Amino acid sequence: MISPSHPLQIALGLVIWSGYFVALYTGLSLGCQMESASVNSLTPTWLNHVLWGLTLVVACGLLLQGYRCWRWLSHHPQESDANRFIAKVALAVYGLSAFATLVTGAPTLVLGPCL
Numbered sequence: 001m002i003s004p005s006h007p008l009q010i011a012l013g014l015v016i017w018s019g020y021f022v023a024l025y026t027g028l029s030l031g032c033q034m035e036s037a038s039v040n041s042l043t044p045t046w047l048n049h050v051l052w053g054l055t056l057v058v059a060c061g062l063l064l065q066g067y068r069c070w071r072w073l074s075h076h077p078q079e080s081d082a083n084r085f086i087a088k089v090a091l092a093v094y095g096l097s098a099f100a101t102l103v104t105g106a107p108t109l110v111l112g113p114c115l
Contacts, residue, residue: 004072005083009090013062013097020058020101024051024108032114047113055105059098066094 002008031047069091073084 004069004087004090007086013093017097017100021104027051028113035114042112045113048108051108055101059101062094062098066091
């Protein structure tokens with residue numbers, strides 16, 4: 001695992017979110033290709049449940065990484081200001097990325113997948 005004070009942590013949350021974003025809409029497109037035409041497009045289907053599950057897994061992973069940064073900050077008060085700054089920014093980025101993941105995936109709860 002990468003240390004919470006490693007500079008890569010600053011961008012990793014957004015990289016994970018962007019990969020999730022691509023996977024969500026790729027999965028949606030491929031799922032709609034497989035979905036039968038007889039299903040009402042306004043009702044949630046198996047695809048909604050799979051995509052919401054993916055959303056929850058990614059959001060929980062991002063929150064777990066943010067928790068790791070927070071815990072590192074509380075256990076390493078003697079670290080340099082630069083390392084603590086990196087961990088603080090990474091904590092904020094992971095939190096915002098988790099929020100963006102939930103907001104991006106929320107429509108899968110209420111909208112049919114193949115409108």
